[in-house]
Every structure is written in structure tokens, then in C-alpha cells.
Amino acid sequence: MRSSVHGFRVFHDLKLVKKLWLSFSLVTLIALIIFAVLSSTFIKQFMTDREGNAMLQKIEYFTGSMDSYIQSIEKSSQLLVYNENIQEPLSANAANLNGMNRIQAFNYIYDQLRQLSDRFYGIEAIYLVDKYQNVYDSGVGMNFTPSYLVSDEFVKQGWYDKMANNNSSNSLWSFIKWRDKQTSIVMFKTIYDKNNLQILGYLIISISPTILNNYLASSNLDEGTNSIVDSNGFIFSAGSGAENPPIDIARMTGTKGHYTEESNHYVVAYSKHPLTNWTFVHTIPESLLLKDLKQINNLWITFLGLSLALMVIVSVFISRTISMPMRKMIRMLRHVEQGNLNLKFQPLYKDELGDLGRAFNHMIDKVREGEPLMREKLVRSLIEGSMTETEAQMFEERLGFRLSSTSFRVVLLHVHGGNEKEMLDRAESIIHEFENWHEMISIYLSSEQYCLIFNGTNDEVFNKINVLIAVLKERLGLHMYAFVGNQYEHVNLIKTSFEEAKTLLNYLVGERMDEQTNVFFVGDAWKLQYPEAYENKLLYYMEQRDIDNCSAVMEELIVYARASHLVPHVLYALMASLYNHLYKLLIKSGQSAVLSKSWFGDVQEKLLSQPLEKNGRQFIALVREHLSPNVQEEKKPSRSILKSLQIINEQYSDVGLGIDSVVEQIGLNANYFSQLFKKEVGVGFTDYVGQVRMEHAKRLLEEPANKIKDIALQVGFMNPHYFSIWFKDNTGLSPSQYRKQLLGQIG
Incomplete structure (x- = not known):
């Protein structure tokens, strides 16, 4: 059993061409063998019946001759007695x-x-x-x-x-x-x-x-053994094989007939004689009777071999006609995986493979058409800082853009003095071509701007930007400006780099732009005004409760502030912003009670009287004390509230979702559950469900293909009109207005 299973697996692991010709050959061999066996059996039966009937005719001729002899003796003996x-x-x-x-x-x-x-x-x-x-x-x-x-x-x-x-x-x-x-x-x-x-x-x-021998000679029954079985069962044999022929008396039913003795390979023909009550039997070896069948079998074997060889040739030809287009398509699919969409399968025939090739071309066209939308979705997720690991993996598979480095930077390209559509389309094509050789991804933002996200070190990014600007100028004569945001080590800080590049572009574009300068960085003068990059990192890691990275960034900030001689009021503004954010996080997590009423006054006094080294490290100690994951784990909601949150997140699309349906599932009193929910979650049940539905509605509105009436159903509203009213009451915009504003911001 194991060997057969192993053989079956080995067969399935073979290449398609081998699998096809092996299958064709095996099926053909089985069919030919079955046909040969059946035809040989039929011919054998036909020859046996024919020869058996011929033997019966000879036996009847013999008995006819014997009849005249016996009847003559009978008549003479009758006259005598x-x-x-x-x-x-x-x-x-x-x-x-x-x-x-x-x-x-x-x-x-x-x-x-x-x-x-x-x-x-x-x-x-x-x-x-x-x-x-x-x-x-x-x-x-x-x-x-x-x-x-x-x-x-x-x-x-x-x-x-x-x-x-x-x-x-x-x-x-x-x-x-x-x-x-x-x-x-x-x-x-x-x-x-x-x-x-x-x-x-x-x-x-x-x-x-x-x-008897005389009569046998005249009846051509000289081959084989001739026997007579009398009424007492005595068997008398004569002829060329007179020794004990294999006669089964029980099988000799009827007046005449023939049968094959399979065990001894004999054919037996018999006819009963009414005058003497004898049974005349002729027995002949099957090999002697069917001597011509051997030649027929040899002919069949030759025909079987020739047919099998011909079928192998035909099956190889057929399998190649199937496997060669399949191999070509596999090679093309590998190119598609590598991001090359400029492919076209040329179907030769109108068969299923031709249909498959046309479907492949249609798929490539759809992918090619949908790639800009996919790029836009990826870049939007990156610059909004909302991309999950699952989404990152999906983008890597579908776009071929892999986040292999831990350094991220956003660059905004601005076209100066050239906004013709044909020229901009060619520029976009060159930028996409540039992506195939460099770790970057881009989208078209507006008639004058492109957003590029690089995944590499500072030197690499600077060199790539200069090369790209030079290529665009050489091929199209466009004068491009690059506005580069700061480099960050986490993918969700790309949005900060984007905001920095956008602010820099808005600040410098126009009269301030120098015709000789192509690349603008957030340089030292920018940093002296305010260390925004460090602030953004600290705020992000505080949100993530990543205390170790918070501490590391703070130490970098201390070194940077000492080297750059940051003025006290800048440091005061920075630390005040950090303390404000910490206080906001404590309020959200229900820990505002740990802070005294004079907390802000104490912080201000410290910031004005102590150096950054001491203030910064004291701040990190405070963060570690109140935002440490261990502290947060001690204040987890109760099991009933966790269960209710799970139900809400799973059933938010259910129109009938409410307190009654939830308490029925978790087994609590409705009034008690309502009070417990607000105490542990911080908001009421209805407000929380509304927040969950709003988050999903906004996410669905980001997809232009989603219809508003379908979105309403997916977030638990049977009536699209009521959904629009509810959405506008909570956001100030109708769903369609929100979508237009969102797409406009991205553009």
C-alpha cells in the first residue's frame, strides 16, 4: 500500500509532458491488452465452436456408416433366431x-x-x-x-x-x-x-x-482420440491417442454437443447413438485444434507493440502541444511576479489553451489597469501610518515592493515649468521604470507632484534622487525639484517623513526656489528651529508603549541638543509637548488619577530649572512607570467586557446588535453591563459601537469601488439614507463628501 501511494506521489510530481505521455501510453496499453484478450478469447471460442461442429459432423458421418453395419447384423440375427x-x-x-x-x-x-x-x-x-x-x-x-x-x-x-x-x-x-x-x-x-x-x-x-478403425479412417476422425461410451459407462478408445482420454460423462448432456476440458486443455465432441445406446466421443488436444491461434496471437503481439510505439509517439506530440504553451505561460507568470506587466501571450489555436492564453492576457490587462490603484493604496497606507503586517505582505506579493531595509524616507518631486499631459505621462513611465532597479515605490499626486518612498540609507537615497532627476532632464527636458523628508527606522513613521517633505515643499516652492538647486533636505537650519524628527519618533514609540526605543531616542536627542546648542525655549516647547501627550495617553487608559493637581506646575518648574539631560531621563522614567506593558496588563478589562468587545468587533455589521443581544450572549444584567462597560472601556456601549462602525465605514469609503449603499449594509445600517445622516452627524460630512475630501487630500 505504501509503495503504491509513493508511486502515485512520484507520478504527480513529474513534469506535465512526462505525465501526459505516460498516461496516454498506459491507457493505450491497457486498452490494447483488453482488446487483444477479448478478441483472442472470441476467436478461440469461435474456432472451438467451428471445429467442434465439424467434429460432430464427422462423428455423425461415422455413426451413419456404423448404423448400416449394425442394422445389417441386427436384421440377419433377427432372421436367424x-x-x-x-x-x-x-x-x-x-x-x-x-x-x-x-x-x-x-x-x-x-x-x-x-x-x-x-x-x-x-x-x-x-x-x-x-x-x-x-x-x-x-x-x-x-x-x-x-x-x-x-x-x-x-x-x-x-x-x-x-x-x-x-x-x-x-x-x-x-x-x-x-x-x-x-x-x-x-x-x-x-x-x-x-x-x-x-x-x-x-x-x-x-x-x-x-x-471401428476402418470406419474412423473413412470419416476423417484420425486426429485425436475416438471413444465409445456404452450404456454401462465403459469407455473404449481407439485412434491415434487411444490412452485414457479426459471424458467427463456428466457434461455430455443432450443428444450431441461439444465442450472444452479446461484442466486438461482438450476439446470433446460427442453424439449419442439410439440404436446401440452408445455415446460416440472424439477428443482432441486444444493445442492441436487451435494451432492456427498461436500464429494469430503472435500477430496480435506484433500489432500491440507497433500500436504502443505509435501511441507513444502520438502522446509525446500531443503532450508537447499542451506542455509547451504551459511552460511559456509559467515563464511569463514568473516575469509577472517580478513586476513585469509588459507581456502578452500569443494563442495559436482556439482550443482550451487558447482560451487560457486569452484569459491570461485579460488578467494582465486588468492587473496593469489596477496597478495604479494598488500603488495608491499602498502609498496611502504608508503615509497614513495605518498599514498592518498582513497588508504589507499582500503589497509585496502583488506589487513586488519589499521593505527590506529598516530606513524609510519620503521624497516629493515637483515639476517646474512643464505640465503637458503627454510629458507627465512619460515622466511617470520613467519613474516606474526606475522602480524596477531601485528599492522605491511612487504614485502620481497631482499635475506637478510625485510622491516617492525610498527604502535605503541616506547616501543611497541622495544618489538615486540625483540620477532620477538627471534622467528626467536628459530625456524630457524637465526641471525637477526634490523635497526630502527625514529618515526614520519604522514603517509607520513614513507619514512623518511625508509631512516633513510636504511642509518643506509648501515652504520653498515658488519664488524661493533656486534654479541651480534640485534637492532640498530638512537641513540643519530647519532642525535648529525645532527637532521635529525626534519629537515624532518619541510620540510614536509612546503610542506603541515601546519604552526601550523611547529611551534610545531620548539619548540621541540629548546628544543632538548638546552638539547643536538648541536654545532653552525650543527644548521647553519640545518637553512640554511630550508631557502633554503623556497626559493624554494616561487619560485614555484611565490613569489620570495617578497625577496630582499640581502636576503641570511641577513639570514647568522642572523644565525651566533643569537641563535637558535630567528632564529627558526623568520623563523616560515617568513613561516607563505609567506606560510599561506590564502596568497596562494589570489593568485589563474583565472577562465579560473582553467578550463583549469581541462580539462587537465580530457582529458590528449586524443590524440587530445592541445591549440586549450582547448581554444575552455573555449572561449579564443589562443595567449592570451598561455601567461596567462605561467604567472599564471609558465610553458608553452605544458610543463604542458607533466608533467601531465609523472606523469600518471610513475604511470602506477609501475604496472608490465600494458603493455607499453596500457600505451601509456592511456596517449595520439597513437604510442608506439613515446611514448618511448618522455619518454626517458624527463627521460633519456626508459619506460622498468625506470620500471626495479624502481622495483630494491624497491627490
């Missing part, structure tokens, strides 16, 4: 006659017996036994002495009883093996008194079996 001169001495016991009468009676009987013997070829001896146990014989060719016929040994064989009980007018014919083991054909005939039908005696005629 009903002769007045025979019946009279038999009825009066000729042995008791005197003198000349006795001699005349005996001589007459002997003379009649000799005449009958001389009249027919093959008669060995004729005996006449009367009821007085007198035995008369023909006197020639006797197999035994006349006294043997009246001995107890012969009487006990029951022949006289069988003749006495024979109600038929026909004689009793059988084979007898005498003392010397010689076998003879013997006819037993009962002699009746024609006056009173009393038994007078018995006529016994012994015939040599050699007579």
Missing part, C-alpha cells in the same frame, strides 16, 4: 433328441451361425445359448470356450438378467473385456418363442474393435 428350424430344437432341447434328428438339428444351427459369421466382416464368433444351457458356436475366432458362457463367473456378470429385462426390441450392445484382457464389441439378443413369446435362449455375437 426366428427361423423355424432354429426355434424348434431350442424349444424342445436338441440335446434330448435321438440319433439322426439330434445330429441334423445341431448341424443346422452350426451351419446358420457360420453363414452369419461369414456374411459380415469383423465378426469374431457367434454363440447361441438356449434355456437348457446348450451352447452352439460358429466354430472360428472364439475368444473363450463355449462352456464359459454358462459358467457362474459369466452368469454373475448379469448379462442374461439385463437381456431378460430388456423391454426394447433392440439388441443390447456393449464392450466386454475377456479373461486375456482382450476387448470385444458384443451384441446380446434375446430369442423369444414366436408362438408364446417365451424366452428360448440368447444370441451373442462378438465383433472385433478393429472394425
